[in-house]
Amino acid sequence: MSKSKLTIPCQWDINVIKKILTFTAKKDIEIVEMYGALSNGKLPQGREKSIAHHTTREEARKIKLFLESQKIQFAYLINTPINMQMYDELEEELEWIINVFKADSLTISSLELFRFIRKKYPTVRINVSTIAGIKTVADIEPYISLKPSKIIAHHDLNRNFVELTNVITFLKGKNIDFEIMLNESCLRRCPFREQHYDALGKGITDRSFHMKCNTIKIQKPYQLLMANFVRPEDLVMYENIGVKLFKITGRSKPIGWLEEVVFAYLNRQYNGNLFRLLGTDPILEVENKIYIANSALNGFLETYPKSGNISEEKNYCEQWINKLYLNKKFRVENLHVQSYLDKNNLRFLIEDSIY
Template identity: 25%
Template structure:
């Protein structure tokens, strides 16, 4: 087992996780030229000196550090004069800080970094959205040696094929994204553009998270049909040739990260599974709507949406109650070719393991017709009245 773990740049993180099989950490500055996989408002602000000290501590512990360069969209700036020179300066800066590799999604960036810095290791990010062996081989030919899989992490034919093609396959285990999320492309681009140096009007909240939260509120079984991996099921991946597992949580506290690392190392967690998952449908959307409500923004829209999402704050997933062979049953199902309504397996498991406000799903009443959340898009933008950077400076960041 090899674990790849998110860094929150807390000096205590490295020391508190020494006994676990962590081979590398990952992270970056909140805002960079290229941008990364998380919006800046949820990440710790760090100085270059803090970054350098943190990477040195990682190396002293015998681990590597990868910088996240995993934007899915460069905002067309790659076509502008001087961009490559700025890119060269940024990559050189990070290499001099001591990073061992980069997590990258855009093929042109992978190829450029590999050519300019041939001894730097490259991982193809989850933002590359690799769904076939042919896609994976393309990234391998361009210089990546690791392929990070998220959306397709329950497609074991794909995982075996990528491993057979010579890839070091890394599976992200603790996200709660829903099955084949229709909002994902918009979400990736929002996070990418919001974290770039040249973005002037970055939103303070990612609207696709609200859409995702409402989907789960309408059908909580989607949590079970999603992309998380239970600690108890790592052996299924190892049988497919996958031995490297990624734990997200750059916005989380050190005790939270340590708990997740400990659970996956022990291959068991006898509690609420949401304790170790990045439960993105809950805190961020609810906190964003609460802020709008407090500021009197569109109460006829905000308040019904708040009421719809509030039950998610009470959701628990009893990890001990999962049926034996849960993941193997899913692995044997062609999920891409069958409707969840026709299959019903995850819905049945959800009835066993999910509780809302302490009650079974049979007692849960999903929200009815809701107002259009798209009307709130301008309110999440930085140019909305009351949401300029100066006016938001004193407010706490939206959690996620």
């Protein structure tokens, strides 16, 4: 049986990379790819540049050469909606990414940009970003003729179990890799997702989106569990479905965080706070405010509703968050929040603004 494979974010720190690679000995999961983008590049990316880790083109190239020596590939991100009128910037940036930095692949969300690059660079490997929103077989079909190397699923697909199976079946024999994200913490069925990425594509700060979505999670605590995370202990469930390629998110998180999270997934176990694993906006410091014992969620995903019915998912997550609260496995700290139980249902009274 072939090993499962892990894709991890690049924080542009060679010492962190070297340390993480020491974790992989005798593990049944191997790190095969890093991904990222220069924060001082001219093209937009799926994270706000002000909180990204910085490096120069020269240092980035040194890191790329080291990764090549370790047989680890690099996927360069151009993964937000892009104004194709930025032609001069696009040409110059692509020339550096492909011919100087020598990225092994590009990760792109724009179908228009995908067509443009495929025509200009017919042999370059191109991945379909999660930001493209692939949730069904029908979503994949417009990309097939462009020969994508990899599909990175919309985070909701993690728990759309029927569609997940359909997508895996559809991709068999097509020479297209399929990857799911492990520690994404966005709202399930987020109504603000498209607006959020449009803002990033225009270079607008996305702080308000993070505040809005995390406030909803506190006001409706079941949403904390409806987020589409996959715990280290639950990898096997997806492997049994047919997923073999997994992605850790969080390239803007603090140095040191990535080591802890990669170690947890390689070892398939984590005994700390679930929110320490998740790739939430680092400025919010959510793991210092919300605690859910990761080990207390054993069995949660196995019995998660498979029908896709919103009410069933909500009721299920409400039952679990109540149980966690009563067993002192869930708490909220450092917030002006009063909690109480009402007919065995957890509720929160927000005294003032959370963020």
